[in-house]
Amino acid sequence: MEKKAEHNIKAYGSNFTTMTPGPFALKLRTCKIWQLIRFIIINIKMLIVVRKSH
Amino acid sequence: MARLVVLGGGVSGHTAATFAAKWLGSSHEVVVVTPNSKWNWIPSNIWVGVGGMSKEDVTFDLAPVYAKAGITYKQAKAVSINPEGSELSQKPFVSIEYTLAGREGESENVEYDYLINATGPKLNFGATPGLGDAKGLGEFTVSVCTADHAAHANEEFQKTIQKMKNGERQKFLIGTGHGLCTCQGAAFEYIFNIEHELNKAGVRDMADLKWISNESFLGDFGVGGLHMKSMGFAVSSKIFAESLFTERNVDWIIGAHVNKVEKGVVHYELLDGSMGEEEFDFSMLIPPFAGVGLKAYAKDGSDITSTVFAPNGFMKVDANYAAGAYENWKASDWPKTYQNPTYGNMFACGIAFAPPHPISKPMSSPNGTPIGPTPPRTGMPSGIIGKAVAHSICDRILKGEDAPLHEISMAHMGAACVASAGKGIFDGTAAAMTIYPVVPDFEKYPGTGRDVDYTFGEIGLAGHWIKHILHHLFIWKAKLKTGWTMIPE
Numbered sequence: 001m002e003k004k005a006e007h008n009i010k011a012y013g014s015n016f017t018t019m020t021p022g023p024f025a026l027k028l029r030t031c032k033i034w035q036l037i038r039f040i041i042i043n044i045k046m047l048i049v050v051r052k053s054h
Numbered sequence: 055m056a057r058l059v060v061l062g063g064g065v066s067g068h069t070a071a072t073f074a075a076k077w078l079g080s081s082h083e084v085v086v087v088t089p090n091s092k093w094n095w096i097p098s099n100i101w102v103g104v105g106g107m108s109k110e111d112v113t114f115d116l117a118p119v120y121a122k123a124g125i126t127y128k129q130a131k132a133v134s135i136n137p138e139g140s141e142l143s144q145k146p147f148v149s150i151e152y153t154l155a156g157r158e159g160e161s162e163n164v165e166y167d168y169l170i171n172a173t174g175p176k177l178n179f180g181a182t183p184g185l186g187d188a189k190g191l192g193e194f195t196v197s198v199c200t201a202d203h204a205a206h207a208n209e210e211f212q213k214t215i216q217k218m219k220n221g222e223r224q225k226f227l228i229g230t231g232h233g234l235c236t237c238q239g240a241a242f243e244y245i246f247n248i249e250h251e252l253n254k255a256g257v258r259d260m261a262d263l264k265w266i267s268n269e270s271f272l273g274d275f276g277v278g279g280l281h282m283k284s285m286g287f288a289v290s291s292k293i294f295a296e297s298l299f300t301e302r303n304v305d306w307i308i309g310a311h312v313n314k315v316e317k318g319v320v321h322y323e324l325l326d327g328s329m330g331e332e333e334f335d336f337s338m339l340i341p342p343f344a345g346v347g348l349k350a351y352a353k354d355g356s357d358i359t360s361t362v363f364a365p366n367g368f369m370k371v372d373a374n375y376a377a378g379a380y381e382n383w384k385a386s387d388w389p390k391t392y393q394n395p396t397y398g399n400m401f402a403c404g405i406a407f408a409p410p411h412p413i414s415k416p417m418s419s420p421n422g423t424p425i426g427p428t429p430p431r432t433g434m435p436s437g438i439i440g441k442a443v444a445h446s447i448c449d450r451i452l453k454g455e456d457a458p459l460h461e462i463s464m465a466h467m468g469a470a471c472v473a474s475a476g477k478g479i480f481d482g483t484a485a486a487m488t489i490y491p492v493v494p495d496f497e498k499y500p501g502t503g504r505d506v507d508y509t510f511g512e513i514g515l516a517g518h519w520i521k522h523i524l525h526h527l528f529i530w531k532a533k534l535k536t537g538w539t540m541i542p543e
């Protein structure tokens with residue numbers, strides 16, 4: 001069984017209160033089609049902030 | 055003919071000098087004084103530090119670029135400023151010392167009408183015993199702050215991979231090497247790039263990775279953290295950072311002032327006053343930053359360094375240095391014109407200007423040791439400020455000394471940051487973030503201090519593509535290739 005991100009949580013350790021991504025969220029991070037869409041969206045968001053800052 | 059002298063050919067100074075040369079044309083002179091022969095796209099040093107890029111990929115020769123731009127280039131370091139001139143010279147001047155091969159150590163006084171100090175940081179390794187000394191980086195840890203440091207870091211990193219392949223477990227300790235460091239973002243990128251490369255090398259299970267930093271919470275990054283719009287919530291960067299560290303199985307120590315480094319072990323003090331030790335086989339610790347140590351002298355030769363520079367060596371500008379305690383801090387404390395308050399023809403931009411105070415709430419241990427990030431001035435603000443300062447000076451040269459100065463405050467400016475978490479065209483990831491404004495304005499944006507409509511972040515392959523494209527785009531821009539002015543800072 002592949003190790004899941006939540007398996008790294010240590011009960012009552014410093015990382016006990018955090019959230020961890022599930023397999024679907026992790027898959028999306030390197031899914032080329034989804035990331036192409038995100039690429040466009042992130043670029044637009046960044047350009048808006050860049051324009052606001054100049 | 056007016057002469058503008060720019061000290062420092064890094065992100066901020068190079069931007070200022072190249073725009074000034076373009077706007078002033080050949081009827082005025084722009085001089086750049088900088089000690090290195092090469093320009094370095096510093097953000098990509100992270101990839102040099104894990105073997106993903108070579109030193110040559112992140113640097114290029116400055117001389118041909120300045121020749122093309124009509125900029126007088128002096129490969130030298132500035133030593134002191136005489137803003138009133140001297141008994142022998144009516145005009146203000148900078149004393150420089152050549153680093154150019156064949157002229158090393160030769161001195162010269164360079165007169166100016168306007169001066170920009172963009173000398174960036176002194177990498178103050180000497181502040182922590184064992185991290186280094188006045189000469190630079192020590193022998194126990196590595197650094198990625200310069201391209202040479204990063205190339206050396208990679209050599210050491212590759213050795214650890216070999217050891218793990220031979221069955222020897224390795225401990226990695228990455229973070230900040232002093233209680234008053236900034237630039238946590240660079241260390242953050244490095245630890246996750248290491249993690250990514252260890253996975254690729256098939257030795258991740260042989261490595262223990264630990265983060266150590268002076269932040270009071272994970273995800274502070276020297277900007278007091280940030281709340282990002284995500285899934286309909288305003289989510290703290292602490293949640294995102296802790297999530298990523300947990301997912302990649304990286305442990306952390308925070309609120310730490312590293313007070314001594316020895317072979318294979320760091321000693322630290324925590325915000326609660328307790329002391330600890332951490333062993334390592336490989337460690338990259340960012341040093342604290344200070345000003346580069348320029349001196350200033352009045353016409354009669356008396357030392358006026360403390361008039362021109364703050365105690366940390368950064369140049370005083372139009373900031374409010376008397377804000378006092380955290381409770382009194384205001385967004386309006388941050389400078390807008392970057393003009394020196396004593397000498398109106400002197401400006402500072404990028405890391406070289408003295409900030410009014412940190413951005414993160416200052417904290418100290420019960421023993422009185424200050425532990426907390428000093429304020430970052432990342433690439434985008436450094437470039438924007440450099441350009442705005444160049445604009446102000448060009449207006450004064452071309453339109454007259456009363457031309458209004460251009461204003462740009464880090465409390466009204468956003469920044470786009472892309473923090474690499476692993477390099478790879480199809481398996482790389484990076485956290486792409488925008489933050490608006492960089493310095494929180496709690497009066498304008500109660501609660502988080504920032505506009506959550508313009509502050510966002512997400513991690514993924516798209517972020518890596520952006521980081522990679524930016525690498526080529528900014529080197530293109532810095533080389534003044536076709537369309538360079540169209541590429542934003």
Ligand SMILES: Cc1cc2nc3c(=O)[nH]c(=O)nc-3n(C[C@H](O)[C@H](O)[C@H](O)COP(=O)(O)OP(=O)(O)OC[C@H]3O[C@@H](n4cnc5c(N)ncnc54)[C@H](O)[C@@H]3O)c2cc1C
Pocket residue numbers: 061062063064065066067087088089090096097098099100130131132133172173174175198199200237240346403404405406431432433434436471472473
């Ligand atoms: C490893 C690392 C990764 C980073 N990653 C990012 C990132 O991903 N995104 C981001 O936005 N920012 C990043 N930063 C921060 C970014 O590099 C800085 O914000 C930026 O370089 C600051 O620009 P500057 O011109 O003020 O200083 P610098 O770029 O450091 O330039 C200063 C220049 O002054 C010269 N100089 C020094 N002393 C003298 C002297 N006495 N006389 C004349 N010249 C002198 C230096 O040689 C240098 O050329 C990173 C920093 C590091 C260390």
